[in-house]
Amino acid sequence: MSKLFSPITFKETELKNRIVMSPMCMYACYEQDGKITPFHITHLTSRAVGQVGLVMTEAIAVMPEGRISPQDLGIWDDEHVAGLKELNEQIHAYGAKSATQLAHAGRKAVLDSAIYAPSALPFNDSSDTPVEMTEDDIQKTIQAFKNGARRAKESGFDIIELHGAHGYLINQFLSPLTNKRTDMYGGSKEKRYRFLSEVIDAVKTEWNGPIFVRISTNEYSDEGNSLEDFIYFTNEMKKQGIDLIDCSSGGVVPVKVLSYPGYQLPRCEQIKHETGIATGAVGLITSGLQAEEIVQNDRADLVFIGRALLRNPYWPKAAADELGYSIGAPVQYKRGWN
Numbered sequence: 575m576s577k578l579f580s581p582i583t584f585k586e587t588e589l590k591n592r593i594v595m596s597p598m599c600m601y602a603c604y605e606q607d608g609k610i611t612p613f614h615i616t617h618l619t620s621r622a623v624g625q626v627g628l629v630m631t632e633a634i635a636v637m638p639e640g641r642i643s644p645q646d647l648g649i650w651d652d653e654h655v656a657g658l659k660e661l662n663e664q665i666h667a668y669g670a671k672s673a674t675q676l677a678h679a680g681r682k683a684v685l686d687s688a689i690y691a692p693s694a695l696p697f698n699d700s701s702d703t704p705v706e707m708t709e710d711d712i713q714k715t716i717q718a719f720k721n722g723a724r725r726a727k728e729s730g731f732d733i734i735e736l737h738g739a740h741g742y743l744i745n746q747f748l749s750p751l752t753n754k755r756t757d758m759y760g761g762s763k764e765k766r767y768r769f770l771s772e773v774i775d776a777v778k779t780e781w782n783g784p785i786f787v788r789i790s791t792n793e794y795s796d797e798g799n800s801l802e803d804f805i806y807f808t809n810e811m812k813k814q815g816i817d818l819i820d821c822s823s824g825g826v827v828p829v830k831v832l833s834y835p836g837y838q839l840p841r842c843e844q845i846k847h848e849t850g851i852a853t854g855a856v857g858l859i860t861s862g863l864q865a866e867e868i869v870q871n872d873r874a875d876l877v878f879i880g881r882a883l884l885r886n887p888y889w890p891k892a893a894a895d896e897l898g899y900s901i902g903a904p905v906q907y908k909r910g911w912n
């Protein structure tokens with residue numbers, strides 16, 4: 575019996591299997607207005623047809639200045655809702671659930687306008703220096719996450735993921751490498767967690783569905799957060815009702831990371847077992863056997879698949895074939911499925 579293809583429920587939301595399409599920026603909003611395009615609908619719906627259990631959009635910016643690039647998806651305006659609604663109708667029509675990754679790029683935004691961060695430290699030599707956020711900027715940004723959650727609900731998403739990884743804004747507050755503040759949002763780990771904590775509380779006033787948080791579980795720097803710090807953050811998130819921690823790594827400071835199959839898994843497993851929270855594993859998971867082993871041995875609850883799903887939208891079918899397991903075909907494809 576395959577566990578990869580067994581259902582799992584978060585709050586009231588049942589996913590038909592443990593396969594998640596990992597969030598991936600497509601830089602395809604060519605009008606630079608954050609609005610979803612026919613490309614995004616085709617791209618994401620194809621993975622629903624391909625039998626992914628949870629289809630997640632790319633990082634979706636809660637403020638225009640929170641975009642990684644001008645071509646990113648946005649959810650900062652009520653005008654974004656209609657297109658996202660259409661996307662969700664399509665994803666749901668093929669039996670998948672949908673998620674969106676609420677995001678703010680902070681100092682890693684590459685835009686022509688001003689960029690913002692907890693401290694005025696550029697990411698690297700070619701990056702702009704961000705403006706250090708005032709407490710008023712912080713409150714406005716928390717409100718933007720809250721409004722993003724409201725629009726995600728109006729758009730029909732089933733799950734929200736908060737992007738707290740890869741050195742983007744939430745991660746910039748969490749990390750001592752990027753947060754040098756001396757007010758109540760910086761200093762001790764308790765104070766560095768405060769921004770994320772307030773974002774979660776604000777999102778929960780608009781959203782009662784499942785919430786995942788993606789974190790970078792390794793900052794690849796001795797001066798960065800330690801595993802103990804991540805366990806502290808995770809326990810706090812668990813107390814706030816977060817349903818799953820999606821365990822990625824890196825991106826906080828420019829460091830070359832050696833990646834190999836399952837390279838992010840050990841910390842994912844440790845976080846799961848030390849806190850008892852559900853986790854998602856991600857990073858060079860490319861085969862059905864590898865994915866099955868991860869969930870079967872309780873190393874994670876979900877597997878997030880990125881590039882392998884770019885190469886093959888029918889990756890779940892290929893994984894099932896590898897495991898000798900039969901999954902249902904989309905009704906239109908029955909004659910060609912087995």
Ligand SMILES: Cc1cc2nc3c(=O)[nH]c(=O)nc-3n(C[C@H](O)[C@H](O)[C@H](O)COP(=O)(O)O)c2cc1C
Pocket residue numbers: 596597598599600632633675737739740788822856857858859878879880881882
């Ligand atoms: C083109 C591309 C865009 C990405 N955009 C995002 C993103 O928007 N949000 C995010 O959290 N991770 C993003 N990632 C990281 C992926 O979600 C995933 O964590 C990473 O690719 C490792 O998984 P993989 O080996 O299965 O591809 C992106 C990766 C790729 C290749």
